[in-house]
Amino acid sequence: MRIVEVEAYIGTDDLASHARVGRTHRNEVMFGPPGMAYVYLVYGMYHCLNVVTEPSGRAAAVLIRAAEPVAGLDAMRAARAGHAPRRRARGELVAPAIAAVRLASGPGVLCAALSIDRTATGIDLLDPDSLLRLELPREPLAEARIGASPRIGIGYAPEPWRSQPWRLFDRASASVSGPAARRG
DNA sequence: GCAAGGATATCG
């Protein structure tokens, strides 16, 4: 997977972050060492994957919102089919094939495609032996390709947090989440 | 435009 969209959540002062309520059982890993996975359940049915980014004691993480598949498309489609709550509720056995660029074009579906749930919390994403891991690109993305916008789904946060342009994405990628307008 | 869905933070 090539990550193409992320959001930053920085510190207990960030009133859009789960860390805003202080250290709890759910967000505890955010207060620990960087490089760890933080996965939570949202809206009762989707998981969101975050990477802890700051040293112990400072609670910060980057939410992985979307990625472009590079391999394993069939496995991802199978995983997506198994995590389709609505279709399953309606008793539909066959789901239409999902286009490759849409397989992980959102934080919830990304976790579904990779079969990530809360049990992945605490995985060391920098350990080459981990089942789930982060790798650096051979070359950084050209700056002109990086778009920025306010973060999604945090309307509950007061200013200035609501408007901080802490959602970053690859303008050239068709796998960025949301309508075309949101992709810069 | 909105329902589905369950954990969780907060309040009693």
Next chain:
DNA sequence: GATATCCTTGCA
């Protein structure tokens, strides 16, 4: 112990 709320998604 109850309940309002939520870093989403896909269909009406």
